[in-house]
Amino acid sequence: MNTHTETTRQASRPDTPGPAHQDGLIMRDVTMLLGDGEDTVRALDSVHLTVAAGEFAAIVGPSGSGKSSLLAVAGGLAAPDSGTVTIAGRPMTAASRRARTALRRDLVGFVFQSGNLLPALTAIDQLRLPTRFASPGAVGRDPMDLLTEVGMAGKADRRPHQLSGGERQRVGIARALVTGPRLLLVDEPTAALDQARSRDIVQMLARETRQHAVATVMVTHDTEVLQYCDSVYEMMDGALSKK
Amino acid sequence: MFLAVRELRFARARFTLMGAVITLIAVLMVLLSGLSHGLVRDGVSGLQELPVTSLAFSHGVARDAAFTRSVISLDTVESWSRQPGVTQAAPFGSALINARSSSGVEIDLALFGVEPGSFLAPKAATGSPLGTADGIVVSRTAADAGLRLGDTVTVDRLGTRLTVVGVLAEQHTFGHVDVAYLPLAAWQAIHAGAGPGEPVPDRARQEITAVAVRGTGVDLAAGDAAAGTESMTLSESYGASPGYTAETSTLTLIQFFLYLICALVAGAFFTVWTIQRKHELAVLRALGAPIGYLLRDGLAQAMVLLLAAATVGIGAGIGLGSLVGEGVPFALDVQAVTVAAALLVGLGLTGAAVAIARIAAVDPATALGGNR
Numbered sequence: 001m002n003t004h005t006e007t008t009r010q011a012s013r014p015d016t017p018g019p020a021h022q023d024g025l026i027m028r029d030v031t032m033l034l035g036d037g038e039d040t041v042r043a044l045d046s047v048h049l050t051v052a053a054g055e056f057a058a059i060v061g062p063s064g065s066g067k068s069s070l071l072a073v074a075g076g077l078a079a080p081d082s083g084t085v086t087i088a089g090r091p092m093t094a095a096s097r098r099a100r101t102a103l104r105r106d107l108v109g110f111v112f113q114s115g116n117l118l119p120a121l122t123a124i125d126q127l128r129l130p131t132r133f134a135s136p137g138a139v140g141r142d143p144m145d146l147l148t149e150v151g152m153a154g155k156a157d158r159r160p161h162q163l164s165g166g167e168r169q170r171v172g173i174a175r176a177l178v179t180g181p182r183l184l185l186v187d188e189p190t191a192a193l194d195q196a197r198s199r200d201i202v203q204m205l206a207r208e209t210r211q212h213a214v215a216t217v218m219v220t221h222d223t224e225v226l227q228y229c230d231s232v233y234e235m236m237d238g239a240l241s242k243k
Numbered sequence: 244m245f246l247a248v249r250e251l252r253f254a255r256a257r258f259t260l261m262g263a264v265i266t267l268i269a270v271l272m273v274l275l276s277g278l279s280h281g282l283v284r285d286g287v288s289g290l291q292e293l294p295v296t297s298l299a300f301s302h303g304v305a306r307d308a309a310f311t312r313s314v315i316s317l318d319t320v321e322s323w324s325r326q327p328g329v330t331q332a333a334p335f336g337s338a339l340i341n342a343r344s345s346s347g348v349e350i351d352l353a354l355f356g357v358e359p360g361s362f363l364a365p366k367a368a369t370g371s372p373l374g375t376a377d378g379i380v381v382s383r384t385a386a387d388a389g390l391r392l393g394d395t396v397t398v399d400r401l402g403t404r405l406t407v408v409g410v411l412a413e414q415h416t417f418g419h420v421d422v423a424y425l426p427l428a429a430w431q432a433i434h435a436g437a438g439p440g441e442p443v444p445d446r447a448r449q450e451i452t453a454v455a456v457r458g459t460g461v462d463l464a465a466g467d468a469a470a471g472t473e474s475m476t477l478s479e480s481y482g483a484s485p486g487y488t489a490e491t492s493t494l495t496l497i498q499f500f501l502y503l504i505c506a507l508v509a510g511a512f513f514t515v516w517t518i519q520r521k522h523e524l525a526v527l528r529a530l531g532a533p534i535g536y537l538l539r540d541g542l543a544q545a546m547v548l549l550l551a552a553a554t555v556g557i558g559a560g561i562g563l564g565s566l567v568g569e570g571v572p573f574a575l576d577v578q579a580v581t582v583a584a585a586l587l588v589g590l591g592l593t594g595a596a597v598a599i600a601r602i603a604a605v606d607p608a609t610a611l612g613g614n615r
């Protein structure tokens with residue numbers, strides 16, 4: 001574990017300007033149109049968003065308002081029509097598809113709605129897989145340490161179908177962190193969980209965010225868990241505003 | 244391979260089923276290859292064993308019946324031996340006869356008349372070479388069928404008696420009939436229809452079936468023009484063996500379809516497999532897996548499946564082949580089976596590759612929002 005960088009990053013709070021912002025996510029005037037012809041939807045409409053390293057930001061909003069689109073653009077899964085995205089100072093939007101894949105690999109971790117684990121892999125192998133295609137020289141984290149951290153060490157050899165929804169989500173979080181990302185993008189992590197487990201998972205995300213000085217953006221429907229977040233934004237018809 | 248092997252293990256029922264299909268195709272392929280090679284051996288091994296590069300038949304002879312229909316003059320041998328590049332030229336006669344051995348075995352023979360001492364004269368493994376007027380040297384397969392050294396063979400209708408003086412080491416068959424070499428003079432008498440003691444017309448002494456030519460860089464067209472003949476290279480002459488073209492083309496067609504089926508089956512399987520995994524692949528792409536990594540992993544998986552299935556199938560096919568009875572023309576040829584196996588795996592892999600290439604088109608953005 002890298003305690004040195006942790007403490008330095010932890011010191012910087014979201015609203016304090018400084019190098020921490022450079023370490024996190026910056027989205028400037030991002031617009032993305034989806035669909036074609038008459039059915040074109042302004043999925044993102046001049047979105048500005050800054051999330052510093054160690055900051056846990058939440059995005060709420062009705063279904064279809066563009067939350068997933070925001071995560072897709074932030075993580076380089078999709079290219080916006082205009083605007084810029086930088087992660088840890090590296091421009092995402094200027095990059096080619098191949099370069100975006102590489103940046104994603106090095107800088108971004110994704111946590112999906114219900115874990116989205118690979119059915120053929122055991123919990124520990126879910127974490128080992130990303131390290132197989134990590135860029136040379138990348139400093140990842142030890143898969144077993146991470147599983148221990150999310151309380152899944154005892155079930156390292158189980159496959160997804162042998163795990164509960166909450167356990168799958170823990171493994172999903174550990175998988176997202178194994179490459180040591182600077183940005184963690186989380187899409188409705190508690191959609192399939194009951195209240196107690198939802199709280200567990202979000203608390204865990206908050207803890208990991210601070211402990212590893214990651215910039216975390218979580219999309220959620222669950223207002224219960226917003227108390228654990230540093231900042232809350234609302235998405236409405238593609239436009240983002242701070243709550 | 245990290246993901247590939249784990250998936251193979253996890254979805255082993257599906258992969259085993261698919262592997263079983265490829266295995267059966269491989270078994271069929273080995274059996275067909277053996278049958279094909281066996282038929283070729285049965286049809287033209289007598290020609291394959293000839294130390295010649297081309298044969299000159301009479302001009303305008305029907306290509307598929309040249310060995311029985313062609314008649315040319317002995318003089319043409321002279322003409323051919325003078326052609327540039329020709330190192331050897333010798334008269335060759337062929338005829339198909341029915342006969343009966345002294346031990347009562349009915350036997351069909353392909354008579355190859357050659358001049359004893361010429362380059363065409365065969366080397367008997369047991370017994371003696373061609374020499375005596377009525378001595379024949381027969382294929383090993385004739386000995387397998389019961390013909391012994393010293394046996395007398397009587398040609399039906401003519402009553403000509405021939406004596407087995409030598410047996411060849413290899414199979415020499417022509418049109419599924421055992422070859423018996425005999426002196427050209429004896430062949431000419433039988434070909435002219437002269438029975439024992441009957442005079443052989445002078446004309447018949449001038450007749451042969453073809454000129455057997457051995458050489459390098461021989462201009463066949465020029466030789467034909469000079470000698471008034473029509474040449475076929477040795478391998479072209481296989482087509483003139485009875486039934487050869489029909490048999491081989493049928494088997495080639497079946498084998499072609501087998502390869503096609505293998506490619507399509509592998510393609511169909513990996514198409515379904517890739518589509519089933521589309522969401523997983525999108526997740527992997529979102530996690531930063533390069534397209535190349537996923538393609539290599541998918542191809543490695545297909546390769547493991549195809550190689551394992553082909554190996555089992557070939558083993559089973561060889562095992563089954565060894566059980567094939569004596570009467571069936573079945574002969575496994577290492578080279579033929581190797582080539583067939585490589586084609587099978589190669590085409591299967593091609594089919595799989597086309598399916599696996601879809602990975603490149605998977606949109607990583609679909610990893611988000613998909614509920615599973």
Ligand SMILES: Nc1ncnc2c1ncn2[C@@H]1O[C@H](COP(=O)(O)OP(=O)(O)O)[C@@H](O)[C@H]1O
Nearest residue numbers: 034035041043062063064065066067068069612
């Ligand atoms: N591939 C697509 N093509 C066209 N429209 C799309 C596509 N994906 C999403 N949309 C539309 O874009 C808008 C935003 O979608 P999304 O970002 O998934 O919203 P949310 O995650 O907030 O529910 C919605 O109106 C949705 O219908």
Ligand SMILES: [Mg+2]
Nearest residue numbers: 064067068612
């Ligand atoms: Mg969504």
